[in-house]
Amino acid sequence: MTDPDVFRGRVPAALISAPGSGQGKSLITAALARLHRNAGRRVRVFKFGPDYLDPMVLERASGAPVYQLQPWMTGEAECRWRLAEAAAQADLILVEGAMGLFDGTPSSADLAVLAGIPAIPVIDAWGMAQTFGAVALGLARYRDDLTVREVIANRVASPRHGALLTEGLPADLTLLGAVPRHEAMTLPERHLGLVQAGELDDLDQRLDRAAAVLAEAGLDRLPAPVTFEAPRPAPPERLLAGQRIGVARDAAFAFLYPANLDLLRDLGAELRFFSPLADAAPPDVDALWLPGGYPELHGATLAANVAMGQAIRAHHRAGKPILAECGGLMSCLETVIDGDGESHAGFGLLPGRARLTGKLQGLGMHALRLGEDELRGHTFHHAALDGAPPARLFSEKQSGTGGEPVFVDGGLVASFFHGYFPSSPTLVASIFEGRFPPSR
Incomplete structure (x- = not known):
């Protein structure tokens, strides 16, 4: 049986x-x-x-x-x-x-x-x-x-x-x-x-x-x-029931764990995918997720899509949640400098520039800890930031020192850190609900 x-x-x-x-x-x-x-x-x-x-x-x-x-x-x-x-x-x-x-x-x-x-x-x-x-x-x-x-x-x-x-x-x-x-x-x-x-x-x-x-x-x-x-694991509490999340997914933003998408759906969110490269604007949503990828390889195309940049900035000015991971973080700065040294306009949600370097800048397992909540994940990038604002939070390495800065500006949470969402559903929900860091 x-x-x-x-x-x-x-x-x-x-x-x-x-x-x-x-x-x-x-x-x-x-x-x-x-x-x-x-x-x-x-x-x-x-x-x-x-x-x-x-x-x-x-x-x-x-x-x-x-x-x-x-x-x-x-x-x-x-x-x-x-x-x-x-x-x-x-x-x-x-x-x-x-x-x-x-x-x-x-x-x-x-x-x-x-x-x-x-x-x-x-x-x-x-x-x-x-x-x-x-x-x-x-x-x-x-x-x-x-x-x-x-x-x-x-x-x-x-x-x-x-x-x-x-x-x-x-x-x-x-x-x-x-x-x-x-x-x-x-x-x-x-x-x-x-x-x-x-x-x-x-x-x-x-x-x-x-x-x-x-x-x-x-x-x-x-x-x-x-x-x-x-x-069989117990289903999570539906903390994002009724929430609509726009998920960037194209050649520039493609680093998406299936488990992360599953978790958002299990939390009750409706996911709507869009392309910052090809679409004029994100869909009508409550929150945005700009995952990692290769925005530096598509800097000219992203910069030329003026309507998309305007729509993302309007979303940010309205105080709506945005999670930007690694390549997503890079695209949120004023300028993205690619591997050939060419400068491209970013979305301009944060001051400063993201610069692709010739060597690895971050690698390893990390966690973002807030009280009893711990979102685990990793970092792996070849980019450095110049002129970025002071970070409010930092991830912690599983071993050693040197966490990644986590920038929080209104509803924006941006970092080189890639989170594995099922490790902390409550912390993830707080980001997409626009109440990060959660009050205690």
Whole structure:
């Protein structure tokens, strides 16, 4: 008998990780998803940790929304129930790790242990032979509570090279597949990571070609089945019932977690999407959300859309709520300076200028804490601010010092900090209701 208050299922599952960044795990995860989808399987993919760009590609590859799993940011209970919910419907679950298998606190390995799923490391074999086995052995033995039975070799030069890699493996580790060096196994990148999926007209063809490469390399075998079970979460209080929120969504503003959109709807809000690049004005709404993205790549187009800028300024002058995250913050300043040094007019809600720099300016897990409320999330940007007003609040890093400033001006709340809304529904509701910071 099925319990409606519990998610459960048994399905093949694996976490695709690596010794470090740049090993090729993102495209291999996407190609695996497309390979099994093309075989008629229902595939669900998750992304460990904060990321917007990889999930866009993974969603196209799998045909299903991609949610974040990160025990600190999303909470352990959410990690469990999202996987169990997917297992009740899917034929395969894949989780793409972040950085190296053991990097970060918590790490991708921590999630694998929490969820009871095996890890399959992707190891770049370029320039290696039997030493490949030593790397694989170290990953498999580093923690006793982590299961590693198979590894994937990437950028393999020839069948002979693949044979040497296999020879170097210990007896209890299997080479799932040797992926050759192939032009199909690349995707274009820019300063924040992969180019957005919507900007690649041939992305589906690229994914199909990559899937075919994996099939030829023998990676069409399913991982071992895993049993998932978790209670269904209680619905949140409908704190935003009747609230209409305009959500910017286009090539300039695209960094949107599906879980954040779900939470706003669960709180009772009606979401209306609009394009600051193409529309003359936002829809008739009570609040606006300008998420992160690439406004610096579209500075001229945004500046030329004078009517949109006027409408957003009118919304702000009326004291209505606006949440501006990262790229959204940049667009709210008077000036945005792109990577070529060209200046473009911003929306002018705050004084100062946002300037794209040649190096990373902020990276890591952060939280915005107000009393007992804690909105968790992250920061990742290459921009700096000049002439901005003093900040009233700052986010706090999960570890170390150096939080992001949070600018509050009337109904505007703007920061480089990206929040994961389900971590604090009450704090999120206070922003979109225009009562942030909430009085105590």
